[in-house]
Amino acid sequence: MTDQAGDSKPPSQRIADELRAAIQGGEYEPGEKLKSQRAFAEQYGVARNTVDEAFKILGREGLVTSEWGRGVFVREKQALIRLGNDRYSPKYRETGLSPFLIECAKQGKTGRFEVLGIERVKPDAELAKQLKVPGKTKSVLRRENVFYADDDPVYRVTTWIPWSIAEGTGLLQEEVPHQYGIHGILEEKGHVMTRINDEITARMPTPEEVRYLSLPSGVPVIEVAHTSLDQDGEPYELTKFVMRADMNGLNYNVPVE
Numbered sequence: 059m060t061d062q063a064g065d066s067k068p069p070s071q072r073i074a075d076e077l078r079a080a081i082q083g084g085e086y087e088p089g090e091k092l093k094s095q096r097a098f099a100e101q102y103g104v105a106r107n108t109v110d111e112a113f114k115i116l117g118r119e120g121l122v123t124s125e126w127g128r129g130v131f132v133r134e135k136q137a138l139i140r141l142g143n144d145r146y147s148p149k150y151r152e153t154g155l156s157p158f159l160i161e162c163a164k165q166g167k168t169g170r171f172e173v174l175g176i177e178r179v180k181p182d183a184e185l186a187k188q189l190k191v192p193g194k195t196k197s198v199l200r201r202e203n204v205f206y207a208d209d210d211p212v213y214r215v216t217t218w219i220p221w222s223i224a225e226g227t228g229l230l231q232e233e234v235p236h237q238y239g240i241h242g243i244l245e246e247k248g249h250v251m252t253r254i255n256d257e258i259t260a261r262m263p264t265p266e267e268v269r270y271l272s273l274p275s276g277v278p279v280i281e282v283a284h285t286s287l288d289q290d291g292e293p294y295e296l297t298k299f300v301m302r303a304d305m306n307g308l309n310y311n312v313p314v315e
Contacts, residue, residue, distance in 0.1 A: 069104050070111035077112065081121055081132055088134040092122065120276035120304065133274075133304075139165060139207060141282065141299065142309040146241065146251055156239055158205055158213075167207040171215075173232045174202040178221055188285060189293050191220050199224035201240075204270055207305070211271045214300040223247050223294060241286075244295060249288040257283040258308065263300075271302050278303045 067075070080086055093101075098109040113130050116122045124130050145157035153160060162169035178196045186193030198218045205213040217240070219229060227243050228235040236242035241251060263271065263279045271279070282299040 069102070070108045070115065073098065073102055073104070073109060073112035074115040077116060078119070078121060081116075086132045088132050090132050091128075092130045092132070094129065114275075117274075118276040120274070123274055139167075139212060139305060140307045140309040141301070143254070143256075143312050146254065146286075151238060154237065162207045165207065169205065169207055171203045171205045174204060176201050176230060176232065181218065185218060185296065188296055189218060189220055191222075197221050199229060201229070210302075210305065212302050212305045214267060214270050215297060217295065217297040219244070219295050223249065240295070244286075249286075249292075249294040251286045252289050253287040253291070255285040255287065259283075260303065267300055271300070273302060274304070280306060280308070282308070 077092070086092065092098075092113075095106040095109045095113070098112075099106045102109070113122060113124065117124060117130075121133055122130050123133050139158070139161045141161075142157075150157055150160060155163070156169075159169040177200050179198060179200045180196045181189065181191060181193055181198045183193055185198065189198060191197040197220065199221055201217045201219075203213075203215045203217075204211050205215060219240075223244065224230065227247065229240055229243055234240050234243065236246075238245070244251075259281045260278055261281065263273050263277075267273065267279060273279070280299075280301040280303050282301065284297045284299065285293050286295040286297075288294050
């Protein structure tokens, strides 16, 4: 590595720049093991901790992963589980599977979920406004789950439903007793989904999300705030999906109105 005139970057950053270019240029294959810290230190004429810092930079960017006792590897690209605008379409019902399970099956994976909690709660001001419920009482049911593809946690999902709809229904049970899941019960309560509103953002995860989703360093999350609107245009369910960005994608095909 040769210094360029006026280059004020520290050596670790310059090493990271060169390795990044090599990875993105295809010199290293996904899953390939990089040379050791010692080998790179000798190659660049720097201390091993300088190479370690370069690896950490690439790790934070999501380009490499470190495995204790094995080394540093180029991150492999995951087959994405895609969340689309048609995921609630009745065309999926004859399969007997939810859209998430269908997407898992497309990738040769088995989908499942773990219930974290089911509770009647008082909504914050924004949630109360969105669902048109009282904000001073426990006016919503909150369901929290983690969704898995094989053994990988891929979504943290929180759903809020007005208590006036959820009270006394199977929505209070961990295993929702309806072949079409929560939306089957909501339809029986007179709320047929006719429109959805999705607000999508990307951000770095919170420590809790890192723990629940087993997120590697440098991997952001995609947050989808989904609202279901019924035949009268009224909101009756709001779900927040927090998704691993390295394992999930979005696919929308909608008319231009």
